[in-house]
Amino acid sequence: MTVTERKWWKDGVVYQIYPASFKDSNGDGIGDLNGILSELDYIRSIGVDTIWICPMYDSPQVDMGYDIRDYEKVYPPYGTNEDMERLIAETHARGMRIVLDLVVNHTSDQISTSTPGSRNPRSSKDNPKRDWYIWRPARYVDGKRCPPNNWLGNFGGSVWMWDDHTQEYYLHLFCPEQPDLNWENPVTRQAIYKSAMEFWLERGVDGFRVDTVNMYSKGEMGEMNEVLQRYDAMTVGECPNTPDMARVVKYVSAKERQLNMVFQFQDVVDIGQGPYKFQTTPKNYTLPQFKRAIATTQSLLRLSPDAWTTVFLENHDQARSITRFTSDAPEHRVAGGKLLSLMMCALSGTLFIYQGQELGMTNFPLSWDMSEYKDVDSSNYYKMVAQRSGNDPQKLAEAKASLQHLARDHARVPMSWSTAPSNGFSPADSKAEPWMRPLEDAQVCNAEQQRGDKASVLAFWKRMLALRRQFNDLLVHGEFDDLDESNPDLFIFSKTWQGRKALAVCNFTDKVQSLDLPEGVRNGKRELLVSSADRGTRGDGGLGGARVSALVKVVGGLSGLRDG
Template identity: 70%
Template sequence: MTVTEREWWKDSVVYQIYPASFKDSNGDGIGDLQGISSELDYIKSIGVDVIWVCPMYSSPQVDMGYDISDYQNVYPPYGTVQDMEDLITKTHARGMRIILDLVVNHTSDQHVWFQESRSSKTNPKRDWYMWRPARYVDGVRKPPNNWLSNFGSSAWQWDENTQEYYLHLFCPEQPDLNWENPETRNAIYKDAMEFWLDVGVDGFRVDTVNMYSKGEMLDAPITDPRSEWQFAGFQYCNGPRMDEFLGEMNAVLAKYDAMTVGECPHTPDMQRVLKYVSAREKQLNMVFQFDVVDTGQGPYKFQTTPKNYKLFDFKAAVKRTQDLRRGNDGWTTTFLENHDQSRSITRFGSDAPQHRIPSGKMLALMMMALSGTMFIYQGQEIGMVNFPMEWSMDEYKDVESTNYYKMVDERSGGDEEELAAAKASLQHLARDHARIPFSWDDSKNAGFSEGTPWMRVNVDYAICNAKQQQTDKTSVLSFWKRMLQLRREYADLFIHGDFDVQDMANPILFKFTKTWQNRKAFVVLNFSDEAQQLDLASEIGTQKPSLLVSSADSSQEKQLAAYEGRIYLL
């Protein structure tokens, strides 16, 4: 394939929208589809090619829409199928594409499929979900294995009516579908995929894409002796039939030239990841690996001290994801935020008042220079940060956050020190920080809603909002627009070029080169809150550098400002 025939999704910038928190059009305090439609010109103005809308399907909202009760309908507070069709039409009219979340590892327990499945052991849909008999240990009833669910406690739920357990890798209200059953798979393809592809969507972000084949479902090794339930990600991810299932799914998508990006957790083996994204294998176009955004998390996400990592760890994670497309037919993604992550400035830069704008620009510059399809999360482009430590636990709405805090409370007997550590970790890593309403302007409720927002708006909306930044040439938003313009101008070098880290052990500066044929760029990023000396000659030898861009618009040739990034063309 020549450069001019590249697949459209490779050079795209994708903007992720969390419907509940983007824009409320009717004053009920919840974002909606008409709200998204009303801001398509804003999204387009950033330099975006594709919008990705998080689940907007009918759902009881136990896990913010990732528990779907009807794939072919819309959650009423978000709007109607007609609103969805309008959004697709208006997005296409602006020359952008639209992808949806595809959540098919599990459904809601309110889905008609599961309602039938649990009605009796002889129901035709019984085998559409993962049912197993109990184990008995010394006469005591136990689940089929010791797996820990992603939201704490056992991954199995006892069903009194039919006297069996069903598997739920997430909430008990999210029973896992049985992909081993071909009838189930065909229903998934028809109901969840073809229906929306026929309506006009351009592809999917595929939720928990590597969990469909569960293998033998053996006990997980004991890594937490304090718990009866053990982390089992390496047991239930990447099972023996994954290639077959994704090949089938790809055959459906190929008819529509639809793009896929799969969520691929617990996959440290890069050869396994490469198989998923190899063009030859015909499974997925690309995946989200979590190496970069997992930097600084504990073995159990929240069991960690904020900022407790070295820059070396961050560089190594970036390198792993960048190397995925090197010298083969695979493709990669570049992202620092999504609906499951806290804000990148808080995590990887500094949200101190004097550093948040420089940090936001430096991270934008870094992302611009990384290979692969780029994904930006709503609010990232204006430099939104985590909400403050002073907020009480009442402001945390996410099931993952509240379950974790409750678990620490119960385990520690309400120990104040342990609860304070849990709160500090949540303030740093909780998913809630990505889910607070978007800051549109400095009016009431940050311009998000005329009514009371479902989640509190961040306290800093008067100084961090889209309206103010659109007219400020020094804003994070203005800088993002510049970066996306440069990324388009130098697409070969930055999107498709080879990535090489320089000076890996440096604890403060992140330096790398990008190379495409005979073109080369040198990127240097200061990940500290103090100015740093820069000796270009020792970095690049006799090559003549020309400064392409500085995130600080700095004229100090031999010194990098705090949180400054620069790109030199060589």
């Protein structure tokens, strides 16, 4: 592998925080910035060096903060701008960095006059800021008014909303309350850079996760990059619907000067989803499909020597990984959490962990009523099935089963801090209920208990992140090879860096599996670095236990495998 410049974010481990659900400091039932501040030492103790805060900007909260009303103001239930500046300072004081969400494909339709758009861009066609959004006249078919085209939005329905006052449609790829910004307008772009980016970069923010980065005009991405480079700011783009890896390389190649890395949705995000996200059944995929998805993103480092990639399984838009990819049954949950930790820590690229993932938090149960699903995507889908099926009980049960497996809501329940009321999410004397129902399993999964348990998922994450730092070249920068692509039960892959090699073996089944090592490593000397089970790999060639994983350093006997 070609050695490229080691920017700080390449070797980083990022911990993503969803403010509403992390920790409530004032007892109003909503997580806040001071709640995050109170747990910075906990976050640092895991072994991460960067925190990523989901949108904390002022918002009507139609789409949980991704409909921004004022880029330069904190959402009042989360705190104040002064709280945010203190959080930035305290994060830096602990030797960590902080990145924010950059949401500039769209704004709220209640946008403040101090940031892109105007409070009422619908006021007239000659409003000076009307062109900051995308407007089109109606199309008429047999005298009937129709949208400009048949495009469908990410949350269902047309992407066009009729404005009766000015007799035109405006574009919204997401909710109708989230009109898309017009990136072809240079005045709009400059306002975005100043208000959404420079305002926070000047206050010490270290970078951005760029929301829906491939959904708006990229002709001026170089402009955005110029702003970011002045601050040595990191960028990671959300990149759905981009299966062509050559296009992905153009986003993340250093010489292209667009983004540092992306979350590639042809990775694990889309595994098990249907033609429409929820039109599927739980676990509707095979392990080889899962492995191919990971291999696709890992291949970026081979496709271009100056490209970079990411490693993630969870975020605010995904269900919990133990439930999706292993098993959340009580007897398998801890083993599954450790297996996924080992797998992720052995993959190349910048590693992203989502709050609660380090504890092994899982989806909430199927027994919970649909009223517990707060996300607009979930409720829209369930309403659509109800409407199309005439409230058919079987169809509704199928829809709910799919949501219980894949809905974004599962990542947004409050963190389980302890066995106290509300799982320790709110102060003990809080009179308000948490904004979402806490999980019912805090007795077996909470941060307070796991901090003192050497056999916990949290302890294993700490161990794996320490090992990832120790073998940084090999695990973070090494070349990935899937050594048994068609194996339906085991994920066996190697990592190679300048003649050094490690072997990861992950048993994704609930049974003990025989382990037939690939020829290239079968005769080599092997040193066990870590196993998710005390007994690790058995001497008789078996992988000892259900959902056990192991990481082995291989010395010699590497014929037949590509060396870096």
